[in-house]
Amino acid sequence: MKIIVCIKQVPDTTEIKLDPVTGTLIRDGVPSIMNPDDKGGLEYALQLKDQYGAEVTVITMGPPQADDILREAMAMGADRAILLTDRKFAGADTLATSKALAGALKELEYDLIIAGRQAIDGDTAQVGPEIAEWLDLPQISYVEGLEYDGKKTLTVRKQTEEGYQVCKVDTPCLLTVLASANKARYMTVGGICDAYGKEVEVWTADKIKVDPSELGLSGSPTKVKKSFTKGAKAAGKVFEVDEKEAVELIINKLKEKYII
Amino acid sequence: MNIADYKNVYVFAEQREGKIQNVALELLGKARDLADALNEKVCAVLLGSGIKDLAATLIAHGADEVLLVDDPSLDVYTTEPYAQAIKAVVDAKKPGILLLGATTIGRDLGPRLAARMQTGLTADCTELDIEAETRHLMMTRPAFGGNLLATIMCTDHRPQMSTVRPGVMMAKPADAARKGTVEDFKVNFDRSKFRVKVEKVVKEQKNLVDITAAKVLVSGGRGVGSAEGFKKLEALAQVLGGEVSSSRAMVDAGVTEHARQVGQTGKTVRPDLYFALGISGAIQHLAGMEGADLIIAVNKDKFAPIFEVADMGIVGDLHKIVPALTAALKK
Numbered sequence: 001m002k003i004i005v006c007i008k009q010v011p012d013t014t015e016i017k018l019d020p021v022t023g024t025l026i027r028d029g030v031p032s033i034m035n036p037d038d039k040g041g042l043e044y045a046l047q048l049k050d051q052y053g054a055e056v057t058v059i060t061m062g063p064p065q066a067d068d069i070l071r072e073a074m075a076m077g078a079d080r081a082i083l084l085t086d087r088k089f090a091g092a093d094t095l096a097t098s099k100a101l102a103g104a105l106k107e108l109e110y111d112l113i114i115a116g117r118q119a120i121d122g123d124t125a126q127v128g129p130e131i132a133e134w135l136d137l138p139q140i141s142y143v144e145g146l147e148y149d150g151k152k153t154l155t156v157r158k159q160t161e162e163g164y165q166v167c168k169v170d171t172p173c174l175l176t177v178l179a180s181a182n183k184a185r186y187m188t189v190g191g192i193c194d195a196y197g198k199e200v201e202v203w204t205a206d207k208i209k210v211d212p213s214e215l216g217l218s219g220s221p222t223k224v225k226k227s228f229t230k231g232a233k234a235a236g237k238v239f240e241v242d243e244k245e246a247v248e249l250i251i252n253k254l255k256e257k258y259i260i
Numbered sequence: 261m262n263i264a265d266y267k268n269v270y271v272f273a274e275q276r277e278g279k280i281q282n283v284a285l286e287l288l289g290k291a292r293d294l295a296d297a298l299n300e301k302v303c304a305v306l307l308g309s310g311i312k313d314l315a316a317t318l319i320a321h322g323a324d325e326v327l328l329v330d331d332p333s334l335d336v337y338t339t340e341p342y343a344q345a346i347k348a349v350v351d352a353k354k355p356g357i358l359l360l361g362a363t364t365i366g367r368d369l370g371p372r373l374a375a376r377m378q379t380g381l382t383a384d385c386t387e388l389d390i391e392a393e394t395r396h397l398m399m400t401r402p403a404f405g406g407n408l409l410a411t412i413m414c415t416d417h418r419p420q421m422s423t424v425r426p427g428v429m430m431a432k433p434a435d436a437a438r439k440g441t442v443e444d445f446k447v448n449f450d451r452s453k454f455r456v457k458v459e460k461v462v463k464e465q466k467n468l469v470d471i472t473a474a475k476v477l478v479s480g481g482r483g484v485g486s487a488e489g490f491k492k493l494e495a496l497a498q499v500l501g502g503e504v505s506s507s508r509a510m511v512d513a514g515v516t517e518h519a520r521q522v523g524q525t526g527k528t529v530r531p532d533l534y535f536a537l538g539i540s541g542a543i544q545h546l547a548g549m550e551g552a553d554l555i556i557a558v559n560k561d562k563f564a565p566i567f568e569v570a571d572m573g574i575v576g577d578l579h580k581i582v583p584a585l586t587a588a589l590k591k
Contacts, residue, residue, distance in 0.1 A: 123525075180512075241576070243581045250572070251588060
């Protein structure tokens with residue numbers, strides 16, 4: 001079984017804080033991490049490797065420093081890593097991103113493609129299903145459980161608003177996975193040493209058979225017209241009082257607003 | 261593509277088990293405003309099996325036309341039958357705008373369709389407007405948890421597609437006197453492509469709570485500590501006739517379930533009253549609750565960012581204040 005996991009390097013948005021004066025984001029010094037849902041997807045792939053000897057390839061599209069998360073993935077147990085990087089990919093929206101990734105995936109063999117449900121820096125959840133469309137694969141998103149019969153069929157637990165569904169799909173197919181679905185393993189010391197001994201394959205736009213007009217900014221139907229910070233709402237009053245006074249203040253406020 | 265051929269505002273009228281989802285009605289409300297600005301029609305696309313009776317509700321909430329695709333393969337949602345049905349509608353009708361709810365269904369279907377139609381899709385929009393001069397759709401969405409907003413446009417491709425999270429737009433009140441048409445739309449499905457089988461649909465009681473409908477939310481974060489602490493919040497919610505909700509920290513800690521999570525990866529809420537108790541106020545959380553009318557925050561840390569958005573902040577110990585408040589309200 002050959003599995004490819006699509007991963008993304010993202011800023012650790014839980015570390016992003018607001019400047020209390022200007023209301024803008026403080027991004028300086030924010031560390032980069034492997035996107036959590038992608039890591040959950042990688043964990044499933046590695047479990048299938050443990051059980052069935054699957055071969056696991058990780059791929060990312062991003063700037064050269066995205067090498068870090070590919071090495072981390074190899075230290076966790078991935079066999080092969082591909083970095084898709086080229087200035088021609090810059091400014092890509094989800095559609096152009098998915099085109100480039102699908103172009104690279106077409107150069108590879110796979111039975112199963114796994115992506116994270118969404119990346120924490122954009123939260124769109126679009127690239128996985130878009131790749132599935134380009135590759136004409138059935139997709140199941142919001143996966144929180146996975147079993148393989150060792151031959152061809154996957155039984156998948158898919159999260160829904162009301163609970164979950166149990167779905168069956170044959171390979172080849174594409175799944176998008178939730179980080180909460182499993183607990184990703186840690187890198188091992190041996191794995192870290194190996195990961196830095198192994199090669200990360202670097203692919204540029206020339207390696208994939210996608211028309212350059214479909215890549216990057218020129219291949220992106222959506223464009224950011226403007227971005228702006230939301231004017232910070234005027235903060236209310238903050239009281240440092242004992243609990244008796246606090247209760248009085250709160251009750252008066254609720255009365256003032258006709259809530260009680 | 262001649263974009264001038266593409267007209268009217270289409271809404272994916274999501275139903276589950278024969279129940280129209282609130283988000284579909286909210287989208288119809290926004291679609292009505294957009295269509296009126298463009299002097300065009302609102303069309304609802306209703307997919308399912310045996311769901312004809314739902315069309316009247318869609319008309320009452322703002323649809324001029326309902327396109328009904330009724331097929332057994334559309335009974336329980338899977339991607340491909342739904343994608344084929346909407347693609348067929350788009351090919352035939354050429355919509356200018358197509359809106360979907362950012363539900364687990366809409367977020368699965370939207371990108372599959374966008375790729376199939378080679379158009380753009382903007383996720384989780386919080387504002388939708390028409391640019392007067394160009395008549396293009398302006399799609400505004402939060403980035404990095406809500407403080408930075410970006411307005412995105414899709415000027416050269418049609419339809420212009422957006423998803424909107426439940427609770428963000430306002431539905432218009434039902435007007436039973438509104439008139440509209442219902443069209444039985446026939447789709448020639450390629451059933452060989454239906455490759456995902458749903459074997460079992462399981463409902464979990466814990467997921468059935470709808471915090472977006474609550475007028476009062478008593479929300480707890482890391483400062484609540486444990487399930488024991490959370491009980492104090494439940495008691496307060498009970499006297500106020502509200503629900504308990506939480507930040508992500510409490511869900512990750514297993515104290516409460518994801519259905520109660522407020523924020524970027526949880527729900528967007530706009531209750532009359534939101535108690536933020538022991539919630540520091542990460543921007544991901546603020547994105548989900550800053551639309552509340554009245555926000556009262558209690559936190560030990562006087563520098564907690566939650567105080568930046570609270571209407572009233574109390575620096576103190578929620579474990580003392582909450583039970584005292586509950587007791588006082590009971591009187």
